[in-house]
Amino acid sequence: MKRTEDEKKVLLTPDVADMDAAAAVDDVVREAEAEVSVSLERKFKEGRKFAVNKRDSIKNRLQKTFLLISIGIVFLMSLFSLMYFYLFTRNEATALIRNKIQIADVFMEGQKNATLQFAQSIAQDRAVQIGLDLGSSAKLAEFLFPLLEKDHMYYVTILDRAGNILADIGKSDSDLFTGRKQLSSPEQFVLQEALKDMDVSDTVSLPNSFQEAFPCYIAAAPVKRGNDIIGIVMTRFVFSDNVAFFLSLARNLNCDLAVYVKAAPIVSTGNMEMTLNHYNNVLFTKTETEKIGLTGLGLNEYRGVFSNAGDSVAYAPSVWRSPSTSLSPSSSSLRWVS
Numbered sequence: 001m002k003r004t005e006d007e008k009k010v011l012l013t014p015d016v017a018d019m020d021a022a023a024a025v026d027d028v029v030r031e032a033e034a035e036v037s038v039s040l041e042r043k044f045k046e047g048r049k050f051a052v053n054k055r056d057s058i059k060n061r062l063q064k065t066f067l068l069i070s071i072g073i074v075f076l077m078s079l080f081s082l083m084y085f086y087l088f089t090r091n092e093a094t095a096l097i098r099n100k101i102q103i104a105d106v107f108m109e110g111q112k113n114a115t116l117q118f119a120q121s122i123a124q125d126r127a128v129q130i131g132l133d134l135g136s137s138a139k140l141a142e143f144l145f146p147l148l149e150k151d152h153m154y155y156v157t158i159l160d161r162a163g164n165i166l167a168d169i170g171k172s173d174s175d176l177f178t179g180r181k182q183l184s185s186p187e188q189f190v191l192q193e194a195l196k197d198m199d200v201s202d203t204v205s206l207p208n209s210f211q212e213a214f215p216c217y218i219a220a221a222p223v224k225r226g227n228d229i230i231g232i233v234m235t236r237f238v239f240s241d242n243v244a245f246f247l248s249l250a251r252n253l254n255c256d257l258a259v260y261v262k263a264a265p266i267v268s269t270g271n272m273e274m275t276l277n278h279y280n281n282v283l284f285t286k287t288e289t290e291k292i293g294l295t296g297l298g299l300n301e302y303r304g305v306f307s308n309a310g311d312s313v314a315y316a317p318s319v320w321r322s323p324s325t326s327l328s329p330s331s332s333s334l335r336w337v338s
Contacts, residue, residue: 104257115201116200119234122147132158156234163183163232176241186218190220201220203218215266217237218235242267
């Protein structure tokens with residue numbers, strides 16, 4: 001039996017409706033799945049981005065910390081190197097300048113001994129004995145003038161047994177010699193020691209007629225006939241009248257030299273200044289002292305010079321200078337002060 005078209009429509013309608021419903025459900029499911037997938041993908045990306053940013057932040061902090069630590073280490077090593085170099089160089093410079101002033105002391109002590117030897121050689125000369133026997137100033141002067149023309153570093157005085165001056169020969173243009181009438185107190189002391197049949201040498205400061213001080217080496221030797229003392233020969237090496245000696249010493253030591261009286265240089269081979277307070281601090285300690293201090297581009301050492309009895313006579317600072325670096329041992333200078 002054939003069904004009619006209407007019956008067919010009636011029979012097919014429920015099936016089509018079910019299919020449409022199923023398709024709609026599938027669409028909803030797919031949309032939900034897509035939304036879930038997009039949401040999960042978004043969250044995954046956001047989580048990954050957070051993780052990457054977090055790792056980048058830690059890496060940057062580590063890099064910055066390492067950089068700061070490296071800079072700190074380099075700075076500390078540089079600072080340590082500079083301090084070590086400074087202290088090492090300063091110690092080397094101090095040792096060198098002390099060595100130089102010790103060498104200068106040897107030269108100066110040698111000149112002091114030479115002053116005594118000059119007095120002894122004159123005292124042993126037969127012409128001096130004859131002049132003393134005759135009491136003749138002219139004979140003694142006649143003997144001394146050519147001697148001092150040859151070796152003009154010294155002043156020479158010849159006295160009789162009673163201490164009277166028979167001959168007093170020195171540089172006529174010297175500030176010490178000008179207006180000189182009698183022996184000074186330091187010379188009188190040396191004379192009395194020599195009259196005891198002693199060879200005497202000392203470091204003293206002699207005044208001229210204007211009471212200006214002149215540091216010098218002084219020596220005295222008795223003139224004897226047999227065992228009897230018939231006179232005294234006294235010699236003096238005056239620092240301010242022997243600039244040539246200090247120039248020679250400066251060349252040997254590769255340094256500058258200066259001799260000071262009341263903080264004013266009376267002999268100087270370079271431009272060196274000092275304060276009166278510094279002068280007094282070193283000179284009046286009455287002992288051999290040193291003071292190290294940095295001044296300008298130089299390293300300074302200061303030392304006093306004293307008589308045999310420990311009296312203040314001269315002050316010897318030593319300055320180590322360099323035209324290029326503050327502590328390079330290119331040159332140095334020594335100073336004596338009285």
